Amino acid sequence: MKSKTLKSITFLLLMLVVSPALFAHALWIETKATGTKGKAQEISVFFGEFSDNDITASAKWFSDLKDFSLVVISPSKKETKLSATALENKYQAFYIPDEDGIYTIVMHHTVKDVYKNMKLDYNSSATVTIGNAIKEKEAITNTNSISLFSKDASTAKQKALINVNALYEAKAAKKQKIKVIAPNGWEKEISSNENGEISFTPLWSGNYMVEFAYTEKTAGEHNGKKYDEIWKMATYLITVK
Template sequence: MKKLIFTLLSFFIVLSASAHAVFIETSLKGIQGKSHAIKIVYGEPDEHEVISKWWWYKAGMEITLTLIKPDGSTSSLTTTAKDDHLLTSFIPDQDGMYHVSLKRDTERKEGAKTQYQINAIATIQVGNSTIGNTATHLDNELFVFAEQTAFKNKKEVTLTLFQKGKPASNTAVQIIAPSGWIKWLETDEQGRVKFTPEWKGKYYAEVSKREKVTGQDFEEYSRTSSMSFAVK
């Protein structure tokens, strides 16, 4: 029993140990012809910082998201600022898998050696169709993608990390469970991580990765990315 408890504790860490990140919060199921709300939040899931505290946000700034429809066509979604989040919406006009994508370089102070980049995606299913659920629809430089469209409790989940369109191996991915715990996993040679969820509800995957660069007035990119999926 002691060994079992130690093993569990070695895999799970209290959520408060997690660094803040930018998330897209939205219902992962949509209805054709009905407005679908999308929030951009900073902090930890369900524990948001007020907008004035966001280190990458300037008062009055509008963030533009990319909406990718099931047929691959795209449009822009412009957010408006609320007390502790940015808000936008769209009306689905076809069944299938919609992707909402955020990709933005933060403001960099003069002389800073690191350029930070925020990436976040959300995948919304409208109707029962799975058309459009392909990683090639996304052009984020760092993102976690789920080929499967249904997630069941106690059943293995597979996620793939992509960097610049290719699977990224040997990279730590943080899984945040609805219970308030997190689990760290490392991608294999195909950029995949696998785990078995222990609770129902919405899960988040977070990742950060640094890359040395040349020919710029900074030395490295530090990219972060987040996505969510629902386990039933």
């Protein structure tokens, strides 16, 4: 009897670990918020659970996640596709900015396999200021259908208000739950206003992750498998000094 009970508990624990884990994980870009014209800028793409500092080794990324697209959009709207190299716990790419202004880095991937009747769509972005660029609202530069943007990313400071805009299909994502995760794992959900904007004041220095997840109640077929909805996730990392 004890053996059966122990097996049942073990099975339930395994299901709790395996099933929700996928949705606790996200893809995100890390790069410096500022750069120098003519000097290589490093871009890193991670997969894992940011709040737990749980980074998945690149060799263990599920399905075809490693086939993500990575594009740099210059201030003059020139798009350059980058090739990323697998390292132990991330993928790494470089580009050399040749203009002053705000560069937008866009990562996107629709997962090949349907998971629990859902098509999974991962998105991430970052903005890099080159030179003494004037702050501009460049959120629309992002080509992903779901995205986040902060005009305060390059100047983010501890105990200073940070504003973040959420967009869906190039429009303000109104009344949506946006999650902010602090460097120590503390997290909070904030509802966006009528302009698709949230605000928060960072109490600690370090990297903050902003996540916006949205589920489309749309059925269809993807690579020969039926799905009932499309789960989309956007991430945006802000380094607070």
